Amino acid sequence: MPVTNFSTPEKYTYLPGFATYHESEAIPNTIPIAQNAPQKPAHGLYAEKLSGTAFTAPRHENQQAWLYRIVPASAHSSFDPLDLSPKLNPPTSENGRWHQIPNQLRWSPFDLDDQASWVDGMHLVAGAGDAALKHGLGILVFAVGKSMERRTAYYSADGDALIVLQHGVLDVTTEFGKILVRPGEIFVIPRGIRYRVDLPDGPARGYILELYSGHFALPELGPIGTNGLANGGDFQCPVAAFEEDFEDGNTYTLVAKFAGKLFRAKQDHTPFDVVGWKGNYYPYKYDLGRFNTMGTISYDHPDPSIFTVLTAQSDKPGTAIADFVIFPPRWLVGEDTFRPPYYHRNCMSEFMGMICGEYDAKIGGGFLPAGASLHNVMSAHGPDAETHKKASEAPLKPVKVGEGSMAFMFESCLMVGVTEWGLHKCDKVQEDYNKESWEGLKGHFKRPDGEAAR
Ligand SMILES: O=C(O)Cc1cc(O)ccc1O
Numbered sequence: 516m517p518v519t520n521f522s523t524p525e526k527y528t529y530l531p532g533f534a535t536y537h538e539s540e541a542i543p544n545t546i547p548i549a550q551n552a553p554q555k556p557a558h559g560l561y562a563e564k565l566s567g568t569a570f571t572a573p574r575h576e577n578q579q580a581w582l583y584r585i586v587p588a589s590a591h592s593s594f595d596p597l598d599l600s601p602k603l604n605p606p607t608s609e610n611g612r613w614h615q616i617p618n619q620l621r622w623s624p625f626d627l628d629d630q631a632s633w634v635d636g637m638h639l640v641a642g643a644g645d646a647a648l649k650h651g652l653g654i655l656v657f658a659v660g661k662s663m664e665r666r667t668a669y670y671s672a673d674g675d676a677l678i679v680l681q682h683g684v685l686d687v688t689t690e691f692g693k694i695l696v697r698p699g700e701i702f703v704i705p706r707g708i709r710y711r712v713d714l715p716d717g718p719a720r721g722y723i724l725e726l727y728s729g730h731f732a733l734p735e736l737g738p739i740g741t742n743g744l745a746n747g748g749d750f751q752c753p754v755a756a757f758e759e760d761f762e763d764g765n766t767y768t769l770v771a772k773f774a775g776k777l778f779r780a781k782q783d784h785t786p787f788d789v790v791g792w793k794g795n796y797y798p799y800k801y802d803l804g805r806f807n808t809m810g811t812i813s814y815d816h817p818d819p820s821i822f823t824v825l826t827a828q829s830d831k832p833g834t835a836i837a838d839f840v841i842f843p844p845r846w847l848v849g850e851d852t853f854r855p856p857y858y859h860r861n862c863m864s865e866f867m868g869m870i871c872g873e874y875d876a877k878i879g880g881g882f883l884p885a886g887a888s889l890h891n892v893m894s895a896h897g898p899d900a901e902t903h904k905k906a907s908e909a910p911l912k913p914v915k916v917g918e919g920s921m922a923f924m925f926e927s928c929l930m931v932g933v934t935e936w937g938l939h940k941c942d943k944v945q946e947d948y949n950k951e952s953w954e955g956l957k958g959h960f961k962r963p964d965g966e967a968a969r
């Protein structure tokens with residue numbers, strides 16, 4: 516699977532730029548000049564605002580969009596509960612509790628599912644906090660084999676979803692236009708935006724980080740300077756596109772995720788009726804092959820924060836509710852250096868997934884594409900015994916690691932709990948993870964006087 520797509524022709528066109536002001540219209544002269552809500556918007560449209568932050572959020576954090584649409588988003592029936600929620604339900608008092616355990620966990624690859632569509636193909640595996648309190652994150656896996664019904668749309672009121680595609684292609688219709696998400700790309704759909712997922716190329720699978728508070732941002736670059744890591748100009752957002760589907764008898768289903776539960780409403784027209792939009796709150800994608808990877812050119816193993824694509828900061832500067840970090844193919848040249856990830860205990864929790872290939876801390880196997888691992892707060896981890904042996908003896912020539920591979924990490928300052936589905940029902944947790952990885956690590960200590968320590 517290619518990790519770089521950026522030269523491949525695309526079905527859709529996009530606007531470039533991260534968290535920047537854009538405007539896009541499918542019909543000329545849709546967006547009013549120098550105002551937002553004229554008495555009579557152009558072409559008989561309605562003006563509607565979508566707020567991604569509080570009205571009074573600081574100017575540099577404020578995110579909003581104005582949509583010029585055929586019928587306002589409120590024109591639907593009231594919501595009824597939809598009975599798929601047990602998979603997604605956050606473990607609250609009414610629904611059991613998070614399993615908060617210090618065990619190192621590893622999951623074998625999650626299965627493809629040719630029966631599920633987007634709405635019923637998502638499973639909450641782990642997370643922290645509470646969507647209702649707008650604090651924390653949800654970690655989900657998805658496996659889908661069917662396009663959503665044509666007259667269906669989905670949104671989540673719980674947070675912004677960062678979707679890491681592991682397999683297949685997602686053809687996403689959103690209120691802001693269309694986005695094709697291809698292997699090696701990630702897709703961010705902010706809170707509240709309605710979308711439909713079609714599968715043009717068979718089943719799809721991947722991971723979702725749902726962020727209950729704030730929004731993703733590019734990390735500061737500090738002494739790195741002006742460019743590097745994920746460059747803002749390489750993010751892509753859709754151009755306005757709309758459907759006209761208002762015939763009598765058309766019934767659309769609108770599915771909402773709200774505080775971890777699913778609800779369903781009906782409406783007689785398409786929700787994808789936005790003829791023009793403007794603002795800085797919109798869905799976007801990013802091709803991980805565009806990442807400008809940094810590393811040491813002298814010695815020692817830098818912290819993986821140098822591989823941060825996007826970050827969602829907590830109130831404490833430098834401490835993230837969620838960082839999205841990748842491990843792309845890269846050259847290792849460190850002299851007198853143990854080159855794989857160091858042995859480690861972290862005050863943060865580390866959930867990792869594998870898009871393709873092999874991860875350089877686990878050549879002993881078991882961490883596989885479509886699988887995952889969780890090293891919680893202060894749970895010790897690091898290279899398996901085989902990786903340690905090989906890396907401590909390897910000649911330190913420049914080597915390229917991770918060719919054709921891409922692992923990633925969701926790192927959070929919160930303790931990450933595991934759902935009942937994630938720990939038991941999915942049946943993917945590897946019982947022998949510790950044994951296979953670290954029991955083979957033997958002491959090699961020798962006292963300087965030559966006597967063996969044990
Ligand atoms: O594999 C891990 O645990 C992630 C990780 C990678 C790395 O290069 C350094 C530290 C770290 O936690």
Ligand SMILES: [Fe+2]
Nearest residue numbers: 859861865896
């Ligand atoms: Fe780690």
